[in-house]
Amino acid sequence: MAAKRGALIVLEGVDKAGKTTQCKMLVQALQQSGYPAEMMRFPDRSTTIGKLISAYLEKKSELEDHTVHLLFSANRWEMVPEMKRKLEQGTTLVVDRYAFSGAAFTSAKPGFSLDWCTRSDVGLPKPDVVLFLQLSPAEAASRGRYGEERYEDAAFQSAVLDRFRQLMDDSSVNWKVVDASGSVDDVHKDIALKSLDAIHAAQTQPLGELWK
Numbered sequence: 001m002a003a004k005r006g007a008l009i010v011l012e013g014v015d016k017a018g019k020t021t022q023c024k025m026l027v028q029a030l031q032q033s034g035y036p037a038e039m040m041r042f043p044d045r046s047t048t049i050g051k052l053i054s055a056y057l058e059k060k061s062e063l064e065d066h067t068v069h070l071l072f073s074a075n076r077w078e079m080v081p082e083m084k085r086k087l088e089q090g091t092t093l094v095v096d097r098y099a100f101s102g103a104a105f106t107s108a109k110p111g112f113s114l115d116w117c118t119r120s121d122v123g124l125p126k127p128d129v130v131l132f133l134q135l136s137p138a139e140a141a142s143r144g145r146y147g148e149e150r151y152e153d154a155a156f157q158s159a160v161l162d163r164f165r166q167l168m169d170d171s172s173v174n175w176k177v178v179d180a181s182g183s184v185d186d187v188h189k190d191i192a193l194k195s196l197d198a199i200h201a202a203q204t205q206p207l208g209e210l211w212k
């Protein structure tokens with residue numbers, strides 16, 4: 001019998017919500033419970049495209065806004081064969097940011113519609129669940145100063161949060177809101193429960209296509 005497929009689990013949220021910490025904790029907890037799991041993150045800065053994106057984020061280079069949007073998207077598409085292979089082999093993928101960050105961040109820039117921003121990601125592997133780590137701007141601010149990378153300022157982050165809210169109105173995506181204001185362990189417990197539901201559901205459902 002073919003192995004049961006793994007689940008595609010995405011964590012999204014504004015900066016400082018704890019996405020990366022929670023992705024790592026989730027992968028470790030899943031592995032310890034006997035579920036094959038691996039972490040991925042977007043942008044994946046290790047590829048040729050990822051290096052262009054990384055230089056842009058570090059403000060070492062300038063890129064036209066549409067161009068960088070399409071590079072972020074291409075950086076997801078280039079990983080799709082590997083993602084599908086792993087999922088089919090039964091590995092659950094825990095992904096730190098995905099197309100939702102792509103659409104939310106670019107559409108927070110002047111002159112970009114959410115519709116245009118989702119187009120280049122239509123048909124990507126559809127997450128079995130998108131966990132949105134919710135944190136108010138005040139709580140995010142209380143976690144310390146933003147870093148020095150592009151987009152790391154309070155006004156832009158609040159525009160991004162508005163766009164995430166719009167994306168969450170789309171019921172074709174399985175969004176689950178996680179209150180990220182609690183302790184790291186409490187947030188982890190919530191995420192782990194929601195992820196196990198997604199893993200079990202994925203075993204009897206084919207992988208979908210995003211926004212299609």
Ligand code: 2DT
Binds near residue numbers: 097105151
């Ligand atoms: P981190 O590496 O700290 O997560 O920051 N972004 C990300 C986009 O603008 N478009 C995208 O498609 C993705 C995945 C969010 C990465 C920064 O890049 C932004 C913050």
